[in-house]
Amino acid sequence: MEAESIPSLSPLIQAADQWGELLVLLPLLVALEAVLSADNAIALAAISRRLHDPKLQGQALNLGLGLALVFRLVLIAAAQWVLDFWPLQLLAAGYLLWLCVTNLRQADAEDDEPADDSSAEAAQTGLSGVVVTLALTDLAFSLDSVAAAVAVSDNLLLVMTGGVLGVVALRLTSGLFIRWLEVYTRLEAAGYLAVGLVGIRLLLRLAAPQVVPPEWALLGIVALLFAWGFSNRVSDAEAEG
Template identity: 75%
Template sequence: MEAESIPSLTPLIQAADQWGELLLLLPLLVALEAVLSADNAIALAAISRQLRDPRQQGQALNFGLGLALVFRLLLIAVARWVLDFWPLQLLASAYLLWLCISNLLPSGDPAAEAEADQALEPGSAHHDRSLLAVVGTLALTDLAFSLDSVAAAVAVSDNLLLVMAGGVIGVVALRLTSALFIRWLSVFRHLETAGYLAVGLVGVRLLIRLAAPNLVPPEWVLLALVGMLFVWGFSSRFPSPDTSELTP
């Protein structure tokens, strides 16, 4: 007689199967969220860095990612319907491409570019945007990125609570890594550009998925490209300030 045929043991066996799935798949979902959110973290760090006050940067990340977590959980709850809704994917793709292009193309105003370059220099004090605007941009950016990560998570498991748990842990990890990237952006000169290029890659991938699903490159291709961008992003530091002029 098999254990499954004993009615009194059936709930225990089902519970064991659920816990086994949790222990096996939760670390996989967390790792998947961490890998797919690497480019997201650097984009969120660059957006938060528009607030030059470190305290406001932390507040923006807390409020923005708190709002993003609500959006992500709602997206997971309705994933079966939303992920096949092509207008949402088109809007997410257009937003990510706009975010990439608007931050990489020169504005055409030399004075504005000089001011922006000065604002990005380590130690400069510059307040460019309001806290509320940055919070909204953070939440919207994470929502656009979530279409890709949620689709991958739902493909791994159809357990709604399990996928939500992975999403919560992923947002917490995103908060920690974004704060770390804020510091690195003041050290490495190409890192912000690399991050926005990675944002553009995700936008292009979403667009290809809509226009020609058969031509969508495998996930590892995107990860390899993002990895190469990060290697380039960490390849050069800002010049150290010349302290010789400060000596009497």
């Protein structure tokens, strides 16, 4: 979810089509992007954690979001085609739902088995695979918001600036979530449930747009999910162990 996709912000962003006014709004837009992209950021953070090494995690986020930025700019330039090409949106919805279900099932399996960082799965997960997964995940999240952003403003450079800000905000918040995922035991599950919610929303937009919930309802559900995610913290004894 991006700042540009919130209808109530449309007049504000449209009024900022002049670059001088945009500079005044940049701090607000960055803050909004950081808050509204939390569901995307936690998924990216969880994917990056597969590498285990903090240095590789940071490198994967830098490379993956760099590639994601290229994808976003291409999407913005081809937004009208993206809006009309429903198979791509269906594929994105399916990918987000697959990401949600497989990772929630994997988390349940890991709870039942002792952790083993030398497992075959960990060995097969390389930097390049994580980078590609990060870029594809952000691409799936971006399809809906890019079309909304172009509808808000016909200033292509302005919309591209919003895309760049979104990626910068994602990089900052993903780094925070990597640390928080080590502390809050329910946070990863909450993030993937939010990912599934975005996938369902994309499906509804395609199959039954008249029943798509309003933005405030979606934000409320995501807020409740994250409140639950932050509700259980690892004890100091468990953290040391």
